[in-house]
Amino acid sequence: MDHVIRALPDGKEVLLSGRLTFADHNNFRAIIAQFSEPGAKRFVLDLSGIDFIDSAALGMVLLARDTAISRGIHLVLKGAGGQVKRIMEVAKFNTLFTMED
């Protein structure tokens, strides 16, 4: 997985690309750590560049949700497509997250 971080007026947007798997957990944890930066209200994970996600990585996204809730941050999942979209539908992520196209 590669990622690029972009500042938003009220938070940050992270563009993820490649395969998101258990192998990325340290990398992903570093991204989640930015939730605690002062002033952040909104965090967008742009998944449009992710072409594969495994179950362990879904767990990381769910952990990000826990962290966001505890810090009062609005976490948005954006642009999921293909296998990523399908697996997130199966796990009912649409009821757990704000999902944007």
Place this chain on the structure above:
Amino acid sequence: MIEAPDLGTCKVLIVDDQEPNRRLLGSLVEAMGIERIEYAVDGVDGLAKIESFRPDLVLLDIMMPNMDGFTMCRELRTRPEWRDLPVLVNTALSEPSERVECFKAGATDMVTKPINGPEVLARVRIHLERRLLIQSLSAYHERVAQELALAARMQSEILPKPQRLEALGEACGLRLESYYAPSSELGGDFWELLDLGPDRLGVLLVDFSGHGVGAALNAFRLHALIGRMPPGRDQAPSEWLRVLNGALKGLLGPGQFATAIYLVFDTASDEIRYASAAAPAPLLLDARGQAALLDSSGFFLGIIAGVDYEDRKVAFPRGSSLFLYSDALLESPDTGGRPLGEADLVDFVGPELTGADPVLPGLVKRIEGRFPPPLPDDLTLVRIARP
């Protein structure tokens, strides 16, 4: 921090045709606190002493009668057991090409004659310490590998045995087949048959997130949990998943969860009632061999307390069969690095599933042909047919 190993337990073999050299090297090595020293006078003698004395390091001269040091070293390296034995050549050869020749013959390191005591000592120490560290690491590695293999066997032992599949299936007019292959590490797959009395049979398939010991321990926890809170005969599948979700939510650590599907096969009403927690979509084959992937959406188990699961129902008359699998089937890379994916699942498994019983051996062969074992995750396959 790793402590310096105790070199006093090491054995050193000195191979040299000159008696004064043997004595000099012997007293140097002895001064390091190494007491177990053996001597050989040429390459032939050296090879014999290696087998009988079993040294941890060899100090080897090159120019010797009968068999020289090059030949002895080359011969030694053809024996797998001694491939990694440190061989420290001490030689009067000083031409670069000759030194290269030593390494080509399999020497680990070299010191040039005339013998420089402190240098010999330093090099002997480095190679012995390195050998001891590698030995202790490989002993540790071997012990962990053995324990993981034992854990993998224990994990397959908590799965339903063939006799149980046959007995419970026969009582309900169902024919069951299963297959389980643990991954190279441990994994979190688990499945269970639930005896629900006449004409009804429960099947639960669970896959804990992640790999390794943590996922496997969660499978054991669930096995114990089911023993304490089995489903009732008339309990809706969604209700039992709710119970399991509540129990697992309290047990699992952060980031841990499971996918699951619980199905009740009812041969009196010719249907399957089921509820799913994001399990891979089951494949239903009707009496005409038409395939359909069933809706299996639902919340993961163990993430959010108190969520509801959905009860679903499909017809399951005589001639139908249902195929359940863990996500290793969809997510494992094939020889070209591509996973199968849901879209190609029916085309890939369909031909095998419509054959004569038992169908899983043929399917497993097909899977192994495309996805060379061992797979990165546990693979569980369960097929329930209604003849």
